[in-house]
Every structure is written in structure tokens, then in C-alpha cells.
Amino acid sequence: MAEPTSPLRVALAGHVDHGKSTLVGRLVHDTGSLPEGKLEAIRASSAKRGMPFEWAFLLDAFQAERDQGITIDTTQVWLKTKKRGYTLVDAPGHKEFLRNMVTGAAAADGALLVVDAKEGVREQSRRHAFLLGLLGLTQIVVAVNKMDLVGYDRARFTEVAHAIEAYLGSLGIAPKAVIPVSGREGDNIVGRSEAMVWYRGPTLVETIDGFQPLPSPVDQPLRFPIQDVYKFDERRIIAGRIESGRLKVGDTLAFAPGGRKARIASIEAWPENAKPSEAEAGRSIGVTLDDQIFVERGQIGHHEGSAPAETNSLRVRIVWLGREPLLRGKRYKLKLATAEHQVEVQTIERVIDTADLASRSAEAVVAGDIAEIVLRTRATLAVDDSKVLPRTGRFVLVDAYDVAGGGTVALDSHARVRREGIKSTNIKREEGRVALAERWQANGHKSGILWLTGLSGAGKSTLAVELEQHLFRKGWHVTVLDGDNIRHGLSADLGFSPEDRTENIRRIGEVAALFARAGMIVITAFISPYREDRDGARKIAPELFHEIHVKADLATCEQRDPKGHYKKARAGLIPEFTGISAPYEAPASPELVVDTAANSLEACLGQLTAYVERTLGS
Amino acid sequence: MAEAAANFGGSTQRRGWLNKRLMDHLDALEAQSVYILREAFNKLDPLGLLWSLGKDSNVMVWLCRKAFFGRVPFPALFCDTGKKFPEMYAFRDRYAAEWGLNLNQEPCPPVEEMDPTLPPAARSSARKTYALKNLVQRLKLKAVIAGIRRDEDATRAKERYFSPRGENAEWDVREQPPELWDQFKTEFAPGTHIRVHPLLHWTELDVWRYIRREKIPVVELYFAKGGKRYRSLGDQDITHPMTSNASNLDEIIAELEATRTPERAGRAMDHEAEDSFERLRVAGYM
Structure with missing residues (x-):
């Protein structure tokens, strides 16, 4: 067997009192x-x-449902x-029970949208249709119900059918059929209607029998x-569920975020x-690995060459179900597959009016609203575009103890989001009780950020390390932030695109400012090619910022080529290499210029230490 | 138990995963239940598994062993009404040992202590709710896994996989949490108790087909003797056998494929009043 x-x-789905329950009973x-x-x-x-x-x-x-004649919660028959x-998953049409509708529809293969022939397309008809689209349901049949109450009138059916088809069309959804039915009388549900011989399309049962089960994403x-x-x-x-694709013994798995492999x-x-x-x-x-690498719940195993995106900001479309409105600047817990992240609402881009799909700007998103927002996470998040891999591209937001909303990720524009930078307005810098001047007095010197900028091979790292050693031996509190230690940790999720470079510099600027405010001298050694980015870093702590241009012409740097990068860049092996295939914007008015092409290392170091002792010494 | 064991040699051989490219229906049900059990184990501690000795709770034990590689890594809970069939007690003693269960039992309080406004059979059933509450308190359990299914009863059809209960195990049907994309409610206010329902999406037929495929032992009362069998097992005094000649798994499955009689037709407490089962469940019954 x-x-x-x-x-x-x-x-x-469908507006309250449009006869869903009766239709289901009949079906x-x-x-x-x-x-x-x-x-x-x-x-x-x-x-x-x-x-x-x-x-x-x-x-x-x-009992309450029977007594009040309303459906309170989603149910299944x-x-x-x-x-x-x-x-069949019945979803109540009442506005306040939207969370049940979402619960019911989220796992469905297809949907039946019920519209009252007499009342026509109403608010909840549109909202539910929109939500079905948001939940990724595109197999939809529309039943224009209660045809018996409009005398089985063909013209009225055509009018309602056109209205709902137009709305679904604007969402990019083509219904499988729009059928005139009567739940009470049973027309066009299983048997064809004798009262509506003018309708030649499929019955309701014929249409759902034509639905396809959602394909399993094994080939993704x-x-x-x-x-x-x-x-x-x-x-x-290592236990988990394969959300897409397949794996076999012997495969190398990489785990995102982080990229550890076994x-x-x-x-x-x-x-x-x-x-x-x-x-x-x-x-x-459950799998075992050949190497006991540290991996934990939330990380996503994938094959090399097809990793999920790793990011700190997400542009998402959400449906909000929470008792409290979603607010800009507020923190929520985001749950995506098995990962959990603290997120902050950076911007509420628009709230979508499901009646006419118009947008409005808003400071808050209330229950039932559909909105596009930008979320910023503290830690790096591994995520996919929901259109490509829905199971790792959708999430819920938890407010206190409650799942308060669900959403889908659109990845195409996340880089743009980053460039827009942090806009939080509710964060007040904690001042503490130790004044910076007290720290300076205790340390015996002032603190500051010595921001070295220049081409690769100009001598930034060499000078930074020498200067650090010199100052440390004097008993000064000093540290170096350089490309390698930052790229391996703090900015491990970033590449070298203009957007990623911008974000990298922003992070370094923030970290450097924290050190400097703690009383230390922090020397940074990054190409930091864009003027705008360096100006951004200066703005974080302008009173502590010293821009130092470590200057050498391209020919000299290319000749030095300490890491062999120029050779590779000329061969086209390193894309977007500063000086070769990406621009370097020299500082317009730096605090200091150190010319390493014209002077010896000792001379340059002497120039630097003199500047530091003059400006930061007590 | 020899007779019962003879029934497990069923007609369908378990197909190995090796040669199978795509999952079938039972694979999909199993994978979803295993996912839910693992979520519960990761998020809810301490956790307990309600083991009523019935077919569904045996499937649940089986799924736990699938999820946790042969183990049931939390206590099994048995609310003893003292009125189960002798075959059920024998089954308990044998399989608690064979499956290595950490069995915790609790006697149910006498019926006289139950809500007198409930109809008689429902009042008798309410005893189990109290035994479960005692177990939860004694073991300080955060959550209990129960093997209920949506197709059993209309109120169970409205359940969630992770269903929060109040301090007295009461179920607030108007304030059920949204549950989408397998993201369950795992954050709770202090005092909240959780019921986890990993079999919610299974049907009675699914359960029997899975028992046949996996060769899971069940109490022999399910198999017909002298033209009668039990379709659902509860206390002796409020559970009635049905007319049937289905004496092995294939025959039970064939019988259920043809029937339109609901599974719990033989459970008296469901039918005394329109809302008796709802009242039991809102007060904390499974």
C-alpha cells in the first residue's frame, strides 16, 4: 500500500462576516x-x-465563539x-485577531480569499490579500460569496471580480480563479451552479485540486x-534541520557568521x-565534524562559495502584531532560523496603507500595520534574501515576552543602508564620574587619536609600531589599531567595496574614540582613502582627533610593495585596490604631513614624536 | 505482550534513507516533531514528557529518542488515576525499563475534590489535571510535553505548538501567541508554564502508519478481541470499546481509512455537554 x-x-482569508466559516462548512x-x-x-x-x-x-x-457568532482563533479542518x-486553516477576519490569521496562513501552500458579493472588496479583504503576499503565498483562489443574496447577478459578480483582480494585480498576484459561489446554497463549490449557468469557469474544488504543493528547496x-x-x-x-539544499558525509561545511570550517x-x-x-x-x-571547531546555535552551515550574506543592518518588510507599537530607536529581539539577535529600529521608512498601497511616514508602527523598516544589529547576522531563500530570509521580532511581528528581508539594498549611518537619537553618552582631564593628570599626558592615512606601502604601519614603542617606553598609555587586527575581528564581516570600507572606518573611528576618552593615545594605521570617511571619524571626537598624512607617491609605494599587493593588483587579482583601481583622496588640511618618500624612517619618526610630545605632553 | 509484538511485523518495510531522495509524508511529520522537541529541550529547562501509555505518547517517546539519539533526556511523567486497564500498567512496567525512562508518577486526587459542577465523566477526568499540576510543582518543571493532536477535538485544533499557561495551568484561548515560521514562544513572564505539543499536526491515521513503519510497541487493547477494540485509551470506567474486527496494524489502518466516526467517540467526558471538554482544557487538562 x-x-x-x-x-x-x-x-x-477575508473580511469579517463575508461568510468564510459557512463556506468551509459547506465545502x-x-x-x-x-x-x-x-x-x-x-x-x-x-x-x-x-x-x-x-x-x-x-x-x-x-463557547464564546458559538455564543457571539464570531471565530476567535485560527482552527483547522x-x-x-x-x-x-x-x-483548511481558518483565519478569523477580525482586525484584532490578525495574529491568528498570520499564524494560520504562514505555513500554507495556497489560500482561499472570500469576498462578499454584496459588500464587495473591503478593508480586511485587502489587508489579508496583502499579508498573503507578504507571507509568500501566491497560489490564491477568490470566492465571491453570497451570490444568492444578489440574485446570482452576473454584472455584480463581474464588478466585484474586477475590483479584487485589480488589487491582487497591483501586488503582483494573479489569482488561479475568481469564482461566484454561495456557501449557504452550495453553488459552484463541489457541484456546478444551476442558478449561474453564465459562469463557465472551474468550481472551488476543481481549483484547489489544481494547486501545487510548495516545492521542497532541495536544489537550492x-x-x-x-x-x-x-x-x-x-x-x-551538531543538531539542526536542513532548511534548503542537501549535504553528505565528507562535505566541507562553513558556518556563518564567522566562517569556521570542518x-x-x-x-x-x-x-x-x-x-x-x-x-x-x-x-x-545531526552531524559530527572531523575537526572540533567551536560552533554554536544560530550559526548557519553552508557549502563554500554559496554563503549567506553577513550584515549588521537589514532592510525589512514587517507586519506588526504587538500590543505596543514598534518605535524608532527601540530594541527588540530578532529570531531568524535558530539565531537570536538584539536589534534596534534605525528607521521607519514607510507604513503601507493596504487600502491603496500608498505610503506614509510614521514615528510608530501599530498592530495590523505593514511597514518597511531598517534594523541594525549589534552582532553580525547571517541572512538570505527572502525572495531567494525564504526560510533563512524571514524572522520574527520579540517585544519583551511576546512575538510581536514577522518580516521578510530584502538584501539588495543593505549596502545603501549602511552608508546612511547611525541615526539613533535616543542614546545619550554616559559621562561617568571620572573627567578626562583627571585621567590625563593621572597618566601624565593627554590622550588622542593619531589617525595615520596614506597609500599602501607609504609606511603607516611601520611608523605606528615604532611610535607606539617609543611612547610606551616613556611610560605613556598607547595602543595601535591596524588593518589586520581590525579586519580579523571587529570588521570580519566586511569586504573592500566602498560601502564596506566606509563602515570599517566608521567602526575604527568609534573604537579609537572610546580608547581616547579612556585616556589612551591610540594610533590608527589605515589607508582610509575617502576624505568623507575620515571627516566622519573626526566628527566622533573632534577635540581628540589628529589627522596625519603619511605621504609617498604611488611609484615609491609600488616599488616598496612590502606585501606584494601592488603586483597582484596590477595583475587584476585584487579588485578595488587603492591607487590602482580605487581612488585615494589626500587630506586637504591635515594636522601633520610626514613625507616618507623624501625622508628617512628615523627622520619621519623624529618628526612624529616631536609632534606628539608637543601636542599631547603635559 | 507476545500477541501485541506479533502485530509489529507489519507489511511495510522501513525503507533506508540511503536510496531515498525525497521525504515522504511520515518523514515530514517526524522531522517537524523532532525540530519542536529540540527547540523545547534547548529553550525550556526543566522539561518533562507526559506519558499516558497510549499510542500517541509512545510515538512521542520514540520521537524523543530520534531527536536525542536514543535518549529521552528529561523525566517521563505518569498521572496515575488508579483506574487504568491492567494491560496498561503491565505496558508501563515493561517499557519504562526497556526504554530507559526516568519515570515520575503521581497519584490523582479523589474525584470528590473535583469541581462538582462538571458532568460526572469530565469530573473524573479532571483528576489528571491535578496530578499533573502536582508533578509540575514537585519537579519544578518549566514545561510539559503532551501528545495532543489537532484532529482529536475542536478545541485542540486551536492549539499552538508552544502554548503558555498561567500559574494554575489555565489556558487563555483569547490571547494565544502568534506562531509563524516555526518561531515559537520561548520568552515568558515569571510564573508562566508551557505546554509543548509536538504531535499537533499529526492525524490518528498518521500515528498508526508511523507505528507500523517504526514498529513501535503499543498496548494490546487497541487490537480487536471478540469483535471489540479500544480506539482511545483512558480510565476503565469512562472509556468504551468500539465494534471492530481490526486485530493487527494493517487492519486498524484500513478501518480508519474508511471510518467517519471520531476517534474520541468512546471517551465519555467529551460528550456530556457542549462545552465539557473545553471547560476541562481551559482549566489545564491536556
């Missing part, structure tokens, strides 16, 4: 899917309340057509978010004789 396929999940009954005794129970419940037969009681399980089984890039690491015995098992030594399973050698999307598995 063949094992059955999974039932197709169809979500119901379940007419397909012969109603459990024995249920019809009698519904009849009894209806009679008890002095109502004519009420199909909605099939879905309304709670099972349906069998000749073709296959279905799980591998995403294996770590759910837990188990050490029940001598094995160290090979899959085994795929563990119980019973032990069922250990597989490969596994694909959808499976909850």
Missing part, C-alpha cells in the same frame, strides 16, 4: 469529509441558540476530495542552521543502524 502524500494546506460537508455525528451536533448547537442551521459551528469550538487530502544552496550541540556521549553532535565526519541517527550518508532539505538531522 502506498504511503499517503502530505495534505495540502489551504489558508482562508467539508459537500466533499463528504464531515465526521459522523458532527452535523447533528451543529444542528443542536444552532437550535439551542434559536438560530437556523449555522455552518460556522463546525469551526467555532469555543480536514477535507478530502477525490484527488487528495487538505488541511545548503542552509543548515545549528539548533543545538549535543554531548550525550563521546560524540559531539568536514562532515558522519550523519548520526537513531536507531544506529539507520545512519544515512546524505540528507536533504526538510530533515532534522
Whole structure:
């Protein structure tokens, strides 16, 4: 006997009182899917309340639902057509129960949108349709219901059908069918309607039988978010569910963020004789690695060459469900696959009015709103574009103890977000009780940022290290921030594009300012080619900032080429190399210029130390 | 138990993963339940597993061992009404040992202490709620895993995978958390208790097909003897057998594929009043 396929999940949506529950009751009954005794129970419940037969009681399980005639929570009913089984997920149409609608629809393969023929397209019809799109549901059938109440009028149907098709069209959704039905009378649900012979399209059941199950993302890039690491015995098992792609024993896995790598030594399973050698999307598995690298819950395993993006800022579209509004500057917990991150709302770009898709700017996003916002995370986040890999491109936001919203990530513009910089307005610098002047007095010298800028090979690092040693021997408090130690840690997530260079410099500027405010002299040695970026770093602590141009012409630097970078850049092996394929913008009015092409190292160092002792000495 | 064991030699051989490219329906159900169990284990500590000895809770033990590589790394909880069938107690003794369960039992308080306004069978069932509350307090459990399914009952159809309960285990049906994209509620105000429902998306048929595929032991009362079998197992005095000749797993599955009778038809407490089961559940019943 063949094992059955999974039932197709169809979500119901539509404005309150447009007859969803009645339609579902009819659908379940007419397909012969109603459990024995249920019809009698519904009849009894209806009679008890002095109502004519009420199909909605099939879905309304709670006393309050039956008494008030409303559906409070999402529910599921099972349906069998000749073709296959279905799980129908009913989502209440009331505005305040939107979170239940989202809960119900998030896992569906397709949706049935119900519109009242008499009332036409209403607020919740549009909002629900928009949400279905946001949740990634594009297989939609529209039932224009209660046709019996408009005398099965063809013109009225055409009018309503055009309105909903136009709205769905503006969301980029083409419904599989728009069908005139009557839930109460059963027209065009399973059987064809005799009252509407003018309608020649498919019935409701024919249309949902044409829906396709969502394809399993087995052929997409591998995403294996770590759910837990188990050490029940001598094995160290990395447990998780494959969200997309496939893996096999022997594959090299890299884990984002961070990029640590190891090979899959085994795929563990119980019973032990069922250990597989490969596994694909959808499976909850456990692997052991050949190297005991440190990995933890939240990191995403992937194959080399197809890594998720790593970023600190996200442009997202959200639906907000929280009791409290979402506010700019406020912090939330973001949960994406198995990762959790503290995020701050950097900007609320726009709130979308689902009635006409118009945008408005807003300071807050309230429950039921759909908005585009920018989130900034403290730690680097591994993420995909939701259009490409939805399972690792969507997330929820938690406010205090509650899931308060869900959203999808659009990655194409994240670089632009970074350039816009930090706009937080609610952060007040903590002043503390130790004044900077007191630190200077205690240390015996002033503090400051010595920002060395210049071409690669100009001598920045050499001078920085020499100067540090010189000052340290004098008993001064000094440290160096240079390219390698920053790029390996603080900016490990950044590349060399203009956007990433800008962000790298911003971070260095912030760190340097923290050191300087703590009383230290901090020497930075970065090419920092863009004037705007250096000016940005200066703005963080202008009173402590000293821009020092370590100057040498390109020919000299290229001749020195201490790391062989120029040779590689000329060969085209290093893209965007400053001086060769990317610009260097020399400082307009630096505090000091040290010309290493014209002078010896000793002379340059002497010039530097003299400047430092003059400006920072007590 | 020999008779019951003979039933597990079912007709469908377990296919190895090796030669299988895509998951089938039972694989998908299993993977989702394992994911939920692992989320619960990672986020909710201490955790307990309700083991009622019924088919669903045996499937749950099995899924735990799949999720945790042969182990059930938290206590199993048994609320003893003292009125279970002798076959059930025998099953408990054998498999608690065989499966290496850390079994914690709690006697249910007498029916006289239950809400007198409940109908008789529901009042009898309410005893289990109190035993569970005692277990939760004694073991200081943050959360309890229960094997309920949406297709069993209309109120269970409205459940969440991670369902928060108040200090007295009460269920606030109007304020259920949103649950999307397998992001469950894992942050709680102090005093909140959690019910975790990893089998919520399974149907009765799914459970039997999985039992057949995995050869999971079940109490022999499920198999017909003398034209009667139990479809759902509870206390002796409030559970009734159905007319059936299904004496092995294949026959049970064939029977369920054809029936339109609800699973809990033989459980008296569901049918005494329109809202008796809802009242039980809102007060903390499983």
C-alpha cells in the first residue's frame, strides 16, 4: 500500500462576516469529509441558540465563539476530495485577531480569499490579500460569496471580480480563479451552479485540486542552521534541520557568521543502524565534524562559495502584531532560523496603507500595520534574501515576552543602508564620574587619536609600531589599531567595496574614540582613502582627533610593495585596490604631513614624536 | 505482550534513507516533531514528557529518542488515576525499563475534590489535571510535553505548538501567541508554564502508519478481541470499546481509512455537554 502524500494546506482569508466559516462548512460537508455525528451536533448547537442551521459551528469550538457568532482563533479542518487530502486553516477576519490569521496562513501552500458579493472588496479583504503576499503565498483562489443574496447577478459578480483582480494585480498576484459561489446554497463549490449557468469557469474544488504543493528547496544552496550541540556521549553532535539544499558525509561545511570550517565526519541517527550518508532539505538531522571547531546555535552551515550574506543592518518588510507599537530607536529581539539577535529600529521608512498601497511616514508602527523598516544589529547576522531563500530570509521580532511581528528581508539594498549611518537619537553618552582631564593628570599626558592615512606601502604601519614603542617606553598609555587586527575581528564581516570600507572606518573611528576618552593615545594605521570617511571619524571626537598624512607617491609605494599587493593588483587579482583601481583622496588640511618618500624612517619618526610630545605632553 | 509484538511485523518495510531522495509524508511529520522537541529541550529547562501509555505518547517517546539519539533526556511523567486497564500498567512496567525512562508518577486526587459542577465523566477526568499540576510543582518543571493532536477535538485544533499557561495551568484561548515560521514562544513572564505539543499536526491515521513503519510497541487493547477494540485509551470506567474486527496494524489502518466516526467517540467526558471538554482544557487538562 502506498504511503499517503502530505495534505495540502489551504489558508482562508477575508473580511469579517463575508461568510468564510459557512463556506468551509459547506465545502467539508459537500466533499463528504464531515465526521459522523458532527452535523447533528451543529444542528443542536444552532437550535439551542434559536438560530437556523449555522455552518460556522463546525469551526467555532469555543463557547464564546458559538455564543457571539464570531471565530476567535485560527482552527483547522480536514477535507478530502477525490484527488487528495487538505488541511483548511481558518483565519478569523477580525482586525484584532490578525495574529491568528498570520499564524494560520504562514505555513500554507495556497489560500482561499472570500469576498462578499454584496459588500464587495473591503478593508480586511485587502489587508489579508496583502499579508498573503507578504507571507509568500501566491497560489490564491477568490470566492465571491453570497451570490444568492444578489440574485446570482452576473454584472455584480463581474464588478466585484474586477475590483479584487485589480488589487491582487497591483501586488503582483494573479489569482488561479475568481469564482461566484454561495456557501449557504452550495453553488459552484463541489457541484456546478444551476442558478449561474453564465459562469463557465472551474468550481472551488476543481481549483484547489489544481494547486501545487510548495516545492521542497532541495536544489537550492545548503542552509543548515545549528539548533543545538549535543554531548550525550563521546560524540559531539551538531543538531539542526536542513532548511534548503542537501549535504553528505565528507562535505566541507562553513558556518556563518564567522566562517569556521570542518568536514562532515558522519550523519548520526537513531536507531544506529539507520545512519544515512546524505540528507536533504526538510530533515532534522545531526552531524559530527572531523575537526572540533567551536560552533554554536544560530550559526548557519553552508557549502563554500554559496554563503549567506553577513550584515549588521537589514532592510525589512514587517507586519506588526504587538500590543505596543514598534518605535524608532527601540530594541527588540530578532529570531531568524535558530539565531537570536538584539536589534534596534534605525528607521521607519514607510507604513503601507493596504487600502491603496500608498505610503506614509510614521514615528510608530501599530498592530495590523505593514511597514518597511531598517534594523541594525549589534552582532553580525547571517541572512538570505527572502525572495531567494525564504526560510533563512524571514524572522520574527520579540517585544519583551511576546512575538510581536514577522518580516521578510530584502538584501539588495543593505549596502545603501549602511552608508546612511547611525541615526539613533535616543542614546545619550554616559559621562561617568571620572573627567578626562583627571585621567590625563593621572597618566601624565593627554590622550588622542593619531589617525595615520596614506597609500599602501607609504609606511603607516611601520611608523605606528615604532611610535607606539617609543611612547610606551616613556611610560605613556598607547595602543595601535591596524588593518589586520581590525579586519580579523571587529570588521570580519566586511569586504573592500566602498560601502564596506566606509563602515570599517566608521567602526575604527568609534573604537579609537572610546580608547581616547579612556585616556589612551591610540594610533590608527589605515589607508582610509575617502576624505568623507575620515571627516566622519573626526566628527566622533573632534577635540581628540589628529589627522596625519603619511605621504609617498604611488611609484615609491609600488616599488616598496612590502606585501606584494601592488603586483597582484596590477595583475587584476585584487579588485578595488587603492591607487590602482580605487581612488585615494589626500587630506586637504591635515594636522601633520610626514613625507616618507623624501625622508628617512628615523627622520619621519623624529618628526612624529616631536609632534606628539608637543601636542599631547603635559 | 507476545500477541501485541506479533502485530509489529507489519507489511511495510522501513525503507533506508540511503536510496531515498525525497521525504515522504511520515518523514515530514517526524522531522517537524523532532525540530519542536529540540527547540523545547534547548529553550525550556526543566522539561518533562507526559506519558499516558497510549499510542500517541509512545510515538512521542520514540520521537524523543530520534531527536536525542536514543535518549529521552528529561523525566517521563505518569498521572496515575488508579483506574487504568491492567494491560496498561503491565505496558508501563515493561517499557519504562526497556526504554530507559526516568519515570515520575503521581497519584490523582479523589474525584470528590473535583469541581462538582462538571458532568460526572469530565469530573473524573479532571483528576489528571491535578496530578499533573502536582508533578509540575514537585519537579519544578518549566514545561510539559503532551501528545495532543489537532484532529482529536475542536478545541485542540486551536492549539499552538508552544502554548503558555498561567500559574494554575489555565489556558487563555483569547490571547494565544502568534506562531509563524516555526518561531515559537520561548520568552515568558515569571510564573508562566508551557505546554509543548509536538504531535499537533499529526492525524490518528498518521500515528498508526508511523507505528507500523517504526514498529513501535503499543498496548494490546487497541487490537480487536471478540469483535471489540479500544480506539482511545483512558480510565476503565469512562472509556468504551468500539465494534471492530481490526486485530493487527494493517487492519486498524484500513478501518480508519474508511471510518467517519471520531476517534474520541468512546471517551465519555467529551460528550456530556457542549462545552465539557473545553471547560476541562481551559482549566489545564491536556
